[in-house]
Amino acid sequence: QVHLVESGGGLVQAGGSLRLSCAASGRTFSRYALGWFRQAPGKEREFVATINRSGGSTDYADSVKGRFTISRDNAKNTVYLQMNSLKPEDTAVYYCAADTYYYGSKLGNYDYWGQGTQVTVSS
Secondary structure, eight states: OOOEEEEOOEEEETTOOEEEEEEEOSSOGGGOEEEEEEEOTTSOOEEEEEEOSSSOOEEEOTTTTTTEEEEEETTTTEEEEEEOSOOGGGOEEEEEEEESSOOSSOGGGOOEEOOOEEEEEEO
């Protein structure tokens, strides 16, 4: 199992940047593919970005391509989401997720989830 804890959320003006971190417990972090998802008030949780075990492959939702970058540091057991050119529509609770077998955009395929961190983008 793996325990995930997100951090780095906050309030930022439109056009600004934030970097989210997700720290994982355990010694087998490199065995997990990881994803970032978000959920805005009144909306379903949606895919943002994913990265495979080695960090060599990534994928993004169309809405964040070119603005967000997912990365991981297996030595630090941490996955990051660098968010640039933020827009008010990026406001949401951001969650990281992990799975030993699945790398992709389907949230139902991830077994482990963090508690989330709030990102608010003001206009």
